[in-house]
Amino acid sequence: MLQDIANLFHGFAVVAQPFNFLLMVVGIVLGVIVGVLPGLGGANGIAILLPLTFSMSPTSAIIMLSCIYWGALFGGAITSILFNIPGEPWSVATTFDGYPMGQKGKAGEALTAAFTSSFVGALFAVIVITLVAPLVANFALRFGPPEIFSVYFLAFCSFVGLSKEPPFKTIASMMLGFGLGAVGLDQVTGQLRMTFGFPEMLNGFDFLIAVIGLFGIGEILLTMEEGLSFRGTAAKLNPKVVFQTWKILPKFWLLSLRSCLIGCWMGISPAGATPASFMSYGIAKRISKRGHLFGTGEIEGVVAPETAAHAAGTSALLPMISLGVPGSPTAAVLLGGLLIWGLQPGPLLFVEQKDFVWGLIASMYMGNIVGLLIVLTCVPLFASILKIPFSVIAPIIMVFCAIGAYTVHNNTFDVVMMVVFGIAGYFMKKTNYPLAPMVLAIVLGDKAEEAFRQSLLASQGSLSVFWSNGLVSTIMTLGLIALFWSQIQSGWNRLRAAHKGLRPAE
Amino acid sequence: MSESVNEAGGAGPSHRGVEIGVAVAMAILALIGIYGSLQNGVGWGPDGPRAGFFPFYVALIVLISCVVNLATVVRRMDGTKLFAEWGQLRQVFSVIVPTAIYVGLVPYTGIYVASALLIAVFMRWFGRYSWLVVALIAILVPILTFLTFEIWFLVPLPKGPLENWLGY
Numbered sequence: 001m002l003q004d005i006a007n008l009f010h011g012f013a014v015v016a017q018p019f020n021f022l023l024m025v026v027g028i029v030l031g032v033i034v035g036v037l038p039g040l041g042g043a044n045g046i047a048i049l050l051p052l053t054f055s056m057s058p059t060s061a062i063i064m065l066s067c068i069y070w071g072a073l074f075g076g077a078i079t080s081i082l083f084n085i086p087g088e089p090w091s092v093a094t095t096f097d098g099y100p101m102g103q104k105g106k107a108g109e110a111l112t113a114a115f116t117s118s119f120v121g122a123l124f125a126v127i128v129i130t131l132v133a134p135l136v137a138n139f140a141l142r143f144g145p146p147e148i149f150s151v152y153f154l155a156f157c158s159f160v161g162l163s164k165e166p167p168f169k170t171i172a173s174m175m176l177g178f179g180l181g182a183v184g185l186d187q188v189t190g191q192l193r194m195t196f197g198f199p200e201m202l203n204g205f206d207f208l209i210a211v212i213g214l215f216g217i218g219e220i221l222l223t224m225e226e227g228l229s230f231r232g233t234a235a236k237l238n239p240k241v242v243f244q245t246w247k248i249l250p251k252f253w254l255l256s257l258r259s260c261l262i263g264c265w266m267g268i269s270p271a272g273a274t275p276a277s278f279m280s281y282g283i284a285k286r287i288s289k290r291g292h293l294f295g296t297g298e299i300e301g302v303v304a305p306e307t308a309a310h311a312a313g314t315s316a317l318l319p320m321i322s323l324g325v326p327g328s329p330t331a332a333v334l335l336g337g338l339l340i341w342g343l344q345p346g347p348l349l350f351v352e353q354k355d356f357v358w359g360l361i362a363s364m365y366m367g368n369i370v371g372l373l374i375v376l377t378c379v380p381l382f383a384s385i386l387k388i389p390f391s392v393i394a395p396i397i398m399v400f401c402a403i404g405a406y407t408v409h410n411n412t413f414d415v416v417m418m419v420v421f422g423i424a425g426y427f428m429k430k431t432n433y434p435l436a437p438m439v440l441a442i443v444l445g446d447k448a449e450e451a452f453r454q455s456l457l458a459s460q461g462s463l464s465v466f467w468s469n470g471l472v473s474t475i476m477t478l479g480l481i482a483l484f485w486s487q488i489q490s491g492w493n494r495l496r497a498a499h500k501g502l503r504p505a506e
Numbered sequence: 507m508s509e510s511v512n513e514a515g516g517a518g519p520s521h522r523g524v525e526i527g528v529a530v531a532m533a534i535l536a537l538i539g540i541y542g543s544l545q546n547g548v549g550w551g552p553d554g555p556r557a558g559f560f561p562f563y564v565a566l567i568v569l570i571s572c573v574v575n576l577a578t579v580v581r582r583m584d585g586t587k588l589f590a591e592w593g594q595l596r597q598v599f600s601v602i603v604p605t606a607i608y609v610g611l612v613p614y615t616g617i618y619v620a621s622a623l624l625i626a627v628f629m630r631w632f633g634r635y636s637w638l639v640v641a642l643i644a645i646l647v648p649i650l651t652f653l654t655f656e657i658w659f660l661v662p663l664p665k666g667p668l669e670n671w672l673g674y
Binding site for chain 1 (some may be wrong): 521524525527528529532535536538539542543546550551553554555556557558559560561564565567568571572574575578589590594595597598600601602605606608609610612613617621624625627628629631632633635643647648651654655659660661662663664
């Protein structure tokens with residue numbers, strides 16, 4: 001514990017180096033821009049900017065990229081409140097009350113509330129990461145192949161159970177991801193798989209290409225279909241409004257705490273920031289005394305989703321750094337970054353790459369503080385980005401997507417694949433196939449398969465290896481519970497309803 | 507794909523038709539996956555599960571899920587809901603087509619020239635900007651990109667005859 005605190009302070013020293021600090025500020029500004037622009041989100045924004053970090057040290061690179069993520073989390077709120085356009089999926093719930101507040105002339109209060117609650121949510125999650133991640137990593141060092149596979153199993157089952165999309169659509173999209181991940185050279189036997197003689201397929205499908213295509217190009221196509229018109233509230237934020245709002249906010253401490261907990265829980269289990277924000281909003285609406293006024297511009301309706309979204313977005317990094325299992329597509333891209341910089345994600349990071357891990361954790365604290373200051377002072381600047389018409393922004397985003405896709409392997413075929421993924425992403429999104437499980441499956445496919453095959457090899461092909469000791473059986477059973485969560489829940493409700501229904505009938 | 511008309515009067519492909527299309531497309535990918543895995547061997551080799559083992563079961567699950575999804579769509583979904591109006595789809599295609607051409611051009615002209623063309627086409631076609639503004643942005647953005655990537659961050663991007671002629 002004490003050792004961890006010493007490490008954390010060492011991390012702060014790393015982040016405070018002028019070059020790293022500069023990268024942090026640049027990262028946050030880029031991140032807010034990415035968050036504000038429709039068609040660019042955290043995951044593909046980071047994927048596109050990844051090539052800029054190739055020549056940096058891993059620590060500097062992760063500081064910049066994670067700060068892009070914090071910036072994107074902040075940025076989504078700006079467009080939700082001012083223009084009723086969620087810049088990110090996790091800020092959809094913020095539009096419910098944020099935009100009406102803006103319409104009533106309370107845009108300043110809504111923005112302050114949103115930024116501050118984001119900050120609180122993130123801070124809570126970072127503290128959780130600081131305290132829990134080293135323990136989890138330490139514990140995970142003892143994991144063998146069956147345990148590693150069971151962790152993947154749990155992560156993917158939670159997707160199916162917690163997703164609001166139909167379970168078989170989630171499964172189809174996830175398994176397709178595993179299949180795409182398996183194309184190319186087989187890690188274990190060195191055989192070529194499913195390349196059908198095309199040399200372009202040798203390298204398989206890189207998930208970064210999938211991220212850029214599915215989230216970047218797909219999103220632009222969706223935006224084109226909907227047709228964009230920006231008619232919004234003017235953005236002004238003077239210090240008086242900020243301080244006035246800060247005086248009100250502490251009243252909602254219970255709401256904040258609840259939203260933080262929801263966010264962390266949803267972030268660590270890979271449900272992600274978007275469902276967390278909706279869930280937090282929904283619960284706040286049910287519990288709050290002013291719940292019936294939600295949707296007309298209640299400040300609580302801004303605090304709840306923003307806190308939860310930021311807590312979830314941040315805590316999604318906990319399983320990424322401690323276990324090597326990303327909790328969200330953005331965390332997956334960061335994980336992909338680790339591989340490119342030559343680091344092996346997983347529990348060993350805490351032993352072998354102390355500078356890197358603690359630099360990252362320290363940059364989460366610093367990044368969020370600096371981020372809060374930047375967004376509070378520069379809102380009008382960022383809002384004016386949306387005044388640039390989409391016909392100018394769209395091709396430029398497209399060009400950056402292409403550059404990002406090309407630089408992954410210096411291969412022009414990848415750029416073609418990016419467009420294919422983009423079109424697929426458009427159709428999948430329109431027909432409610434979730435994209436996040438697919439991306440995560442492409443990233444983790446090789447590792448999950450390797451763990452699975454090694455486990456089976458040790459047990460001579462018997463699946464009982466996954467129930468061979470207390471630890472692995474617990475994780476696998478948790479996975480099964482997560483998989484059938486909605487069935488368990490509805491079964492339980494029916495049982496209770498039947499129980500209640502019986503008594504009056506007697 | 508069946509056509510339908512919604513209350514607002516706009517016409518377009520039905521949501522149901524597209525759902526079926528997506529499920530069928532996925533099922534075809536799954537079948538390709540199963541075929542590919544069978545070629546690698548899906549059984550138990552001398553050194554454990556063979557290369558096709560994992561992808562085979564993965565593809566099988568995709569196939570089963572597709573059948574379930576297809577059944578749900580066919581039984582439950584009514585055909586009146588629109589996927590999108592034709593006008594909206596035209597917008598989408600007017601992005602896909604230039605992008606596809608752009609991607610096809612990159613290996614021949616390099617990314618900078620192709621990008622300039624893409625930006626110019628977009629701005630002129632959708633934005634109806636004057637040629638001066640179009641030229642300004644379409645030339646400035648690739649130059650800035652060039653400076654950022656090639657000069658400052660030392661990341662090489664695909665180059666074509668123009669860059670060769672300029673000596674890069």
